[in-house]
Amino acid sequence: MNLHNAISEDVRLGQNVRLSKFINLYGCEVGDESKIGAFVEIQKNAIIGKRCKISSHSFICEGVVIEDNVFIGHGVMFINDTYPRATTTGGGLQSEADWKVERTFIRKGASIGSGATILSNITIGENAIVGAGSVVTNDVPPNAIVAGNPARVLRYIPGAEEPSTPNGVPFLDLVTPHLELERELIEVFRKSLHTAAFVGGAVVEEFERAFADFSKVAHSIAVSSGTDALRFAIMACGVQSGDVVVTVPNTFIATTEAISQAHAIPEFIDIDEHTYNMSPVMLQRFLEKQCVRDKMGKLITLRNGRPVTAIVPVHLYGQMADMDAILDLADQYGLTVIEDACQAHGAEYFSRKLNRWMKAGSMGRAAAFSFYPGKNLGACGEGGAVTTNDPDLAKMVRILRDHGQVKKYYHDMEGYNGRLDAIQAGILYAKLPHLQTWNALRRERAAEYRQLFGTNTDLELPFEPSWSRAVYHLFVVRSKDREGLLNHLKEAGIGAAIHYPIPLHLQRAYTALNYNIGDLPVAEAVSNEILSLPMFPQLTTKQQLSVVEETMAFASSRKCAEVEEISLTPVATTM
Numbered sequence: 001m002n003l004h005n006a007i008s009e010d011v012r013l014g015q016n017v018r019l020s021k022f023i024n025l026y027g028c029e030v031g032d033e034s035k036i037g038a039f040v041e042i043q044k045n046a047i048i049g050k051r052c053k054i055s056s057h058s059f060i061c062e063g064v065v066i067e068d069n070v071f072i073g074h075g076v077m078f079i080n081d082t083y084p085r086a087t088t089t090g091g092g093l094q095s096e097a098d099w100k101v102e103r104t105f106i107r108k109g110a111s112i113g114s115g116a117t118i119l120s121n122i123t124i125g126e127n128a129i130v131g132a133g134s135v136v137t138n139d140v141p142p143n144a145i146v147a148g149n150p151a152r153v154l155r156y157i158p159g160a161e162e163p164s165t166p167n168g169v170p171f172l173d174l175v176t177p178h179l180e181l182e183r184e185l186i187e188v189f190r191k192s193l194h195t196a197a198f199v200g201g202a203v204v205e206e207f208e209r210a211f212a213d214f215s216k217v218a219h220s221i222a223v224s225s226g227t228d229a230l231r232f233a234i235m236a237c238g239v240q241s242g243d244v245v246v247t248v249p250n251t252f253i254a255t256t257e258a259i260s261q262a263h264a265i266p267e268f269i270d271i272d273e274h275t276y277n278m279s280p281v282m283l284q285r286f287l288e289k290q291c292v293r294d295k296m297g298k299l300i301t302l303r304n305g306r307p308v309t310a311i312v313p314v315h316l317y318g319q320m321a322d323m324d325a326i327l328d329l330a331d332q333y334g335l336t337v338i339e340d341a342c343q344a345h346g347a348e349y350f351s352r353k354l355n356r357w358m359k360a361g362s363m364g365r366a367a368a369f370s371f372y373p374g375k376n377l378g379a380c381g382e383g384g385a386v387t388t389n390d391p392d393l394a395k396m397v398r399i400l401r402d403h404g405q406v407k408k409y410y411h412d413m414e415g416y417n418g419r420l421d422a423i424q425a426g427i428l429y430a431k432l433p434h435l436q437t438w439n440a441l442r443r444e445r446a447a448e449y450r451q452l453f454g455t456n457t458d459l460e461l462p463f464e465p466s467w468s469r470a471v472y473h474l475f476v477v478r479s480k481d482r483e484g485l486l487n488h489l490k491e492a493g494i495g496a497a498i499h500y501p502i503p504l505h506l507q508r509a510y511t512a513l514n515y516n517i518g519d520l521p522v523a524e525a526v527s528n529e530i531l532s533l534p535m536f537p538q539l540t541t542k543q544q545l546s547v548v549e550e551t552m553a554f555a556s557s558r559k560c561a562e563v564e565e566i567s568l569t570p571v572a573t574t575m
Helices: 176-180 182-195 202-215 226-236 254-261 280-289 323-333 391-401 422-453 482-491 508-513 521-527 541-568
Strands: 064-066 104-106 144-147 152-156 219-223 244-247 265-268 291-293 299-301 308-311 336-340 348-351 356-359 366-370 384-388 405-407 475-478 530-533
Touching: 152 176, 176 182, 176 422, 182 422, 202 219, 202 384, 202 422, 219 226, 219 391, 226 254, 226 336, 226 366, 226 384, 226 391, 244 254, 254 265, 265 508, 280 291, 280 323, 299 308, 308 323, 323 336, 323 348, 384 391, 422 475, 422 541, 482 530, 482 541
Parallel strands: 064 104, 244 265, 244 308, 308 336, 336 366
Antiparallel strands: 144 152, 219 384, 291 299, 348 356, 366 384, 475 530
């Protein structure tokens, strides 16, 4: 020990170790040629490898192993106890005998930026880089660049080998984001177990407030699924039994299930050929040509003579429909607009009327969201929410979801068991702060696809109008040989899917509505050509390159086959 440093006799220092002033070392090991900055504390049983640089004000606790050539920035904090407590259950101060050291490993060549916090039981892989201010809650792969709270993989070091994917490129990765948030999600379960808060209560209310703020609305009501959300929204908007609700046929059947189960009748209009969303032109044509006013002034459809009361535009694949035009027509004809935003968490629309960007779920009288696991914001099970700025509508949805109760055992109506459980609400609350980042990464992945495909492709890539900020729940392309491409990608180990192969007006479930092939030609043509490519926030450039290369290879082989077929065709001769 000297005037400026506290270095105990049990510290093992290698050759040519450089020590700054005001450091505290005890019971640790520091390898050859390492440098320790000012105001650093290294506790007992910690190991520092050779040629490491530990910058000032960092704290390296017991149980940390740092291998050779590692850089530690300023003010980096290591933790060796997941659930620290000051006292024992008996009320006395904890001693070393009351807890177990949890190990942390920093592999060769890794770099940790200033102000980062590294939780216990973590391994940071070789040559990985942790961004400044990050909170590392899970293992970091070798060569990965991570950042954020919690830290997530942004990309891999250029030229370095990315971890291989055993089964090629998955269509969707639901494992990685949950592992990144593992500690937070486990804490949700622990809290529920300790409080027995399983249904409703403060956790659900906390998520409702947070999701309302995120969606820029006054009210968010959590329910058991996206289907229930849309059904309750339709009912709360006053749609009556036998009323017609206008929607589109290229969507998941839950859209029309919600309409039918609210005892209304779905009626379909064709879609925009570029966005695949509800076409305002087709909506206007339907209202002008396929509807009339009865003697009471009600808008009646010519197909079945029933009154039209509502419109359900679907924000498909993460992109909002043209809401200004739809709302103008709704106002003109006295109709209620209910947004199906089940695929559009965080999507935005620039309203030319309001001269500002609007969030999905904030423009209609009400909107429905799904939190199915594969959504941009997904639960670890089922879940949904209704958003609205109407307090009376919000109150009605709350009554509908809870057996028609206004208070316990007082039932104003017959309702439904449509509540969101507290564990799922807690999971969604933990995930919600990351949704904006995840959506931004989806947009980056979409831009990367466009760059990689360039103009040399036979595919029709997604169209995003100037008034749209899509969040790319899916990245959907069109191919003239969709089935051939799908099979080629699957053989190459690349996940792909079709959303949706049969438009709803031609589904057997809706035979009674008496639609025929050819009634909605754009939707029918699109359904035969659309293909969803892999899309998720953690998708890497390397994985995208594999998707694009295999897609291009299929296109090339198809062209070669066409040329060969032409060359083998006999040419007619004249005598």
